[in-house]
Amino acid sequence: MKVWHFSEMAYHPAWPQLGDSYRVIIPSRLYDPKIGADLYHRYLDEWALCDELGINIMTNEHHATATCSDSVCTIPMAILARETKKVRLLALGMPIGNRSDPIRVAEEYATIDVISRGRLEMGFVRGVPFEISPANTNPAELTERFWEAHDLILKAMTSLDGPFNWEGRHFHYRQVNVWPRPYQQPHPPVWTPVGSPESAIEAAARGMVIGVLNTGWVRTPAIFEAYRSKAREVGREPTPDRLAYMALIGVGETHEEGRRRADQILGYSRTSGIVAPQFANPPGYVSPRAAAQMLKAGGAMGARATRVQTKDGRPINPRTMSVDEAIDAGLSFAGTPDDVFDQLRAFYNHVGGFGHLLMMGQGGLLNHEETVTNLTLFSKSVLPRVGELAG
Amino acid sequence: MERIQIGAVSLEVLTAGEGPPLLFLHGGDYFLQNRDFIEKLARHWRVIVPRHPGFGQSERPDGFRTVHDLAYLYLDLLERQDLRNVMLVGSSLGGWIALEMCVRCVERIGCLALIDALGVKFGGREERDIADIYALPGDELLRRTFFDPRRAVPDYARLDDAEATAIVRDRAATALYGWRPYMHNPGLRQWLHRVRVLALVLWGDNDGIVAPGYGEKLYRSLPDAKFELIREAGHYPQIERPDEVVDAIERFARAEVLR
Numbered sequence: 001m002k003v004w005h006f007s008e009m010a011y012h013p014a015w016p017q018l019g020d021s022y023r024v025i026i027p028s029r030l031y032d033p034k035i036g037a038d039l040y041h042r043y044l045d046e047w048a049l050c051d052e053l054g055i056n057i058m059t060n061e062h063h064a065t066a067t068c069s070d071s072v073c074t075i076p077m078a079i080l081a082r083e084t085k086k087v088r089l090l091a092l093g094m095p096i097g098n099r100s101d102p103i104r105v106a107e108e109y110a111t112i113d114v115i116s117r118g119r120l121e122m123g124f125v126r127g128v129p130f131e132i133s134p135a136n137t138n139p140a141e142l143t144e145r146f147w148e149a150h151d152l153i154l155k156a157m158t159s160l161d162g163p164f165n166w167e168g169r170h171f172h173y174r175q176v177n178v179w180p181r182p183y184q185q186p187h188p189p190v191w192t193p194v195g196s197p198e199s200a201i202e203a204a205a206r207g208m209v210i211g212v213l214n215t216g217w218v219r220t221p222a223i224f225e226a227y228r229s230k231a232r233e234v235g236r237e238p239t240p241d242r243l244a245y246m247a248l249i250g251v252g253e254t255h256e257e258g259r260r261r262a263d264q265i266l267g268y269s270r271t272s273g274i275v276a277p278q279f280a281n282p283p284g285y286v287s288p289r290a291a292a293q294m295l296k297a298g299g300a301m302g303a304r305a306t307r308v309q310t311k312d313g314r315p316i317n318p319r320t321m322s323v324d325e326a327i328d329a330g331l332s333f334a335g336t337p338d339d340v341f342d343q344l345r346a347f348y349n350h351v352g353g354f355g356h357l358l359m360m361g362q363g364g365l366l367n368h369e370e371t372v373t374n375l376t377l378f379s380k381s382v383l384p385r386v387g388e389l390a391g
Numbered sequence: 392m393e394r395i396q397i398g399a400v401s402l403e404v405l406t407a408g409e410g411p412p413l414l415f416l417h418g419g420d421y422f423l424q425n426r427d428f429i430e431k432l433a434r435h436w437r438v439i440v441p442r443h444p445g446f447g448q449s450e451r452p453d454g455f456r457t458v459h460d461l462a463y464l465y466l467d468l469l470e471r472q473d474l475r476n477v478m479l480v481g482s483s484l485g486g487w488i489a490l491e492m493c494v495r496c497v498e499r500i501g502c503l504a505l506i507d508a509l510g511v512k513f514g515g516r517e518e519r520d521i522a523d524i525y526a527l528p529g530d531e532l533l534r535r536t537f538f539d540p541r542r543a544v545p546d547y548a549r550l551d552d553a554e555a556t557a558i559v560r561d562r563a564a565t566a567l568y569g570w571r572p573y574m575h576n577p578g579l580r581q582w583l584h585r586v587r588v589l590a591l592v593l594w595g596d597n598d599g600i601v602a603p604g605y606g607e608k609l610y611r612s613l614p615d616a617k618f619e620l621i622r623e624a625g626h627y628p629q630i631e632r633p634d635e636v637v638d639a640i641e642r643f644a645r646a647e648v649l650r
Contacts, residue, residue: 278527278528278529291562296548298548
């Protein structure tokens, strides 16, 4: 199993000044670039440390938000492509349905792949609903645009004989000719985050690696099973390396220390969904059936509120979730190295195995020293044991 | 539910009344709330109300992506049903469709009535002519849409699944046609001189989505138009003040006949 360290590079100093939205409408005067510079450097230092610790690196992006100050996932990756030498670099990823220029995405990814000498894993994401307003893309066409961009990027990376023509529904080029071509042939591994069995099936049909985030103990098994079943159906062996699961991980010398770290990292989960309701479900973003249920239930926020559940199916309020609840829900593995490994193994067996652990080793207010200790302890005391997991 | 076939496209349609033809093009939301208005129109006209492609239970051919497609579709409807001297009425998004029809061809259109129509850009790039309905908090959106939201807005919790699905399809289709450029065609203004029919521009005096000042600019941009405010009405005056709106359209049509 490969382990990846993920942080959203939160700009948490603004959090106390935000009201009922942490996204879309918050004024950027609440961002102090001097503090922001310090934060960027410390988060990059933590990722650079991963190269020594044997933990791979994962970035993502969000827009117009204080929960994630990484608004271009390829920028930290470009820095880390040179600053690191060994570990792999996963951008999960680029919201290609929201970007206006897929060719630029192909160029960014190919450049990072070459500079890193073939260590890039490229993620293509549809993006959460509140990314629609910052990009001003048509929510009713998002899925279609996502797949067209996906197809174009892969063709652009793998066409080595000069320009080709692309006159699609959403993207138009007459001379597609991407330089550099990627280091990995035919192209870097392709990932996509999924949150439902339906989207897992689409990814399985194309052999993509799926990153499953925040779905927990109750919702994850059906997603992995849908993927495995579809992969077999189309003649692809669903090896564990096609499946990734994200967990918030706090490791300590004692139960209390590990849980205290997880509690701070949970600042991510507690703030991530705070968004003014009008941005939570743009029309056309979800299926008519799902949207109709939201309409009758009084909006998208009600539907989002029941997404996190305990093992026995009790809904948990993500904004006030305790460490115990997060562990119960399978969102967090926390405590001593033994605790973390035992929780990981139980989850692994429950969902039928997976090949990548996306470790949120920093989140919320967890400071630099604590993050370094957390990652180091994980590397020393948990990482050597992940090979014990079957599969 | 009735259906109407226009070439290969099958649409949900409401029809009512006898008399000269009136084609009503609805706005982006609150389709069912137009019933009272339609019944009152039906005392004077044979009223045809197609639910736009992608809305309600109307199918949307994959290639239908813009208001231009809707304009050509309804011009086809007039031809295929051999309708002549049609009273064309459009509310909000439907007003935009009506304008796009008229700049193309007014051959079968007798008169045009626009009710709080969208579709034209008057202000500069940093001015917002049309409120961003996708960024307004829900309660403010209702206050801007209706003079009295409590009377106009349905209780969504009581809808059955089919009704709720129809409404979310209306909203998704509105986004599809109107998301970007936002609820307008940047090129439409330069062709408004082609709206060569007598037009009545009606506007809710409390419209907080598209202010009455926009309506005044619109009617001044048309070759031959009148402007009338509907009191105590928001963006959908025909829902909140159906008697007044039908009366205004009927007076307008009668005056046109006498001209």
